[in-house]
Amino acid sequence: MFVDINELRERHEPLLIVKDFSEEELNIDNSISALQNPAHSEVKVSLWGERVCVEGKLGADLVLTCSRCLKPFARKIQKGFELEYRPDPVVETEGEDFGLSYTDLEVGFYRDDRLDVRAVISEQIVLEIPMKPVCQKACKGLCEQCGADLNEGPCNCQPRSIDPRLEPLLEVKRRMGE
Ligand SMILES: [Zn+2]
Numbered sequence: 001m002f003v004d005i006n007e008l009r010e011r012h013e014p015l016l017i018v019k020d021f022s023e024e025e026l027n028i029d030n031s032i033s034a035l036q037n038p039a040h041s042e043v044k045v046s047l048w049g050e051r052v053c054v055e056g057k058l059g060a061d062l063v064l065t066c067s068r069c070l071k072p073f074a075r076k077i078q079k080g081f082e083l084e085y086r087p088d089p090v091v092e093t094e095g096e097d098f099g100l101s102y103t104d105l106e107v108g109f110y111r112d113d114r115l116d117v118r119a120v121i122s123e124q125i126v127l128e129i130p131m132k133p134v135c136q137k138a139c140k141g142l143c144e145q146c147g148a149d150l151n152e153g154p155c156n157c158q159p160r161s162i163d164p165r166l167e168p169l170l171e172v173k174r175r176m177g178e
């Protein structure tokens with residue numbers, strides 16, 4: 001889904017794009033998330049000289065995996081965004097691609113006089129995915145010994161947490177008992 005910047009220049013007016021993107025199209029490389037249904041986007045692309053301004057709205061239903069209890073849970077995304085893209089200053093030589101990673105999220109870059117709207121939407125969704133998603137703040141997670149879901153109640157395991165300063169003493173005691 002590319003917007004041709006030269007065509008946009010000849011239009012002399014912003015381009016409105018209303019499109020749903022499936023999970024496959026968005027190609028979000030993330031094992032902790034999935035899209036419940038296609039993400040809906042409405043995007044206005046306008047040109048200011050060489051700069052491309054992208055204003056949009058995005059709605060998506062994500063399924064994330066809780067990093068504590070490993071259960072899937074739903075997360076709704078409703079967001080607006082306003083981004084600016086400039087021509088990519090990177091020079092490509094003889095097919096060699098100097099892929100720089102730009103950390104500046106406010107300003108992006110486009111190449112070859114075209115803007116990939118699919119990539120814009122994909123990036124906006126990825127920004128909403130936490131590094132360690134939790135189903136609820138109070139999620140107790142799984143027992144590290146038996147794997148039971150502690151949200152459903154305590155398990156029968158003995159807590160293993162002994163004050164580490166006591167460990168040498170216990171070791172001495174154990175040896176004396178042998
Ligand atoms: Zn959880």
Ligand SMILES: [Zn+2]
Nearest residue numbers: 143146155157
């Ligand atoms: Zn347990």
